[in-house]
Amino acid sequence: MANVLLIEDDTAVAQALMLGLRRLDHDVEHLPDGNRDLAEPLRRNDVLVLDLGLPGRDGFDICRTVAAEQLLPILVLTARSDDIDIVASLEAGADDYVTKPVSPRVLDARIKALLRRANSPRPAAGEEPARASVIVADLEIDEESLEVRRAGQLLELSPTEMRMMITFARNPGRVLSRDALFERVWGSDFRGDSRVVDTTVQRLRGKIETDPKHPAVLVTVRGFGYRLAP
Structure with missing residues (x-):
């Protein structure tokens, strides 16, 4: 209910x-x-x-x-x-x-x-377990409190954006394909398609990057997907 x-x-x-x-x-x-x-x-x-x-x-x-x-x-x-x-x-x-x-x-x-x-997504096979926080550049991702801070400033993220950040935090430095992100963030019962991954990444970059047009934290690996820079 x-x-x-x-x-x-x-x-x-x-x-x-x-x-x-x-x-x-x-x-x-x-x-x-x-x-x-x-x-x-x-x-x-x-x-x-x-x-x-x-x-x-x-x-x-x-x-x-x-x-x-x-x-x-x-x-x-x-x-x-x-x-x-x-x-x-x-x-x-x-x-x-x-x-x-x-x-x-x-x-x-x-x-x-x-x-x-x-709710917080479950780790997939090979992912790191939840940690108190993951720090990338000036970004801190805290899975336990479901908070993301940039230079100490709390960011307002939607539930989908938060799930995506947690997924990246569990896979630091790994390239995640659009299909992998779609499955882990939205799940198999979602009726959309993997294009929503790109729109969510763009929204996230507007919040976490110093220069969203030239991302340094959430980077594109052309032909493969995205990764959270270590």
């Missing part, structure tokens, strides 16, 4: 999803738009289910704000099924997406999978 914050402006869709999710033992708080202070609703809930096509403040803006300021998984709910909108929502900080129409049981499964992934 999870506490779900649903932001959806279509009353019929919202009522159907609330009824179905509550029958599946979730507590659901509904807001018809994002034109309000979301701080308290976000603190009260475990996961955000967010429609993109909202009146006033759109879902992309809300997604960017929540991803930047909250450690709360975001599941985008949208009628837009083309790749451009899906990639844009993931670039804005969403952790997963579903397209309308969606049944409450499918949404329930995706919420549960999202919350499982929100």
Whole structure:
């Protein structure tokens, strides 16, 4: 059971999803738009289910704000099924997406999978066990506290960004392919594809690199993938 914050402006869709999710033992708080202070609703809930096509403040803006300021998984709910909108929502900080129409049981499964992934990823074969902290240049990655600091300053990372940083911290100096990162960070139950790896790496570089256009910490190994510089 999870506490779900649903932001959806279509009353019929919202009522159907609330009824179905509550029958599946979730507590659901509904807001018809994002034109309000979301701080308290976000603190009260475990996961955000967010429609993109909202009146006033759109879902992309809300997604960017929540991803930047909250450690709360975001599941985008949208009628837009083309790749451009899906990639844009993931670039804005969403952790997963579903397209309308969606049944409450499918949404329930995706919420549960999202919350499982929100926990610290399990080490894969050959990975180093969790350590108190890994330090690379001016970056400190603390898996136990789920904190990443740059020059002592705490960084606000989304759950997906945090899982990716932990995965790199467990594999210092190793090249990780896009497919390997996709499997370890998103898991086999994610319905997207490995392109989301590149968008997440770009977001991370904007937070951890001195010069994101010339990365020195999270570097590209052309033709193979990415590695955390030792």
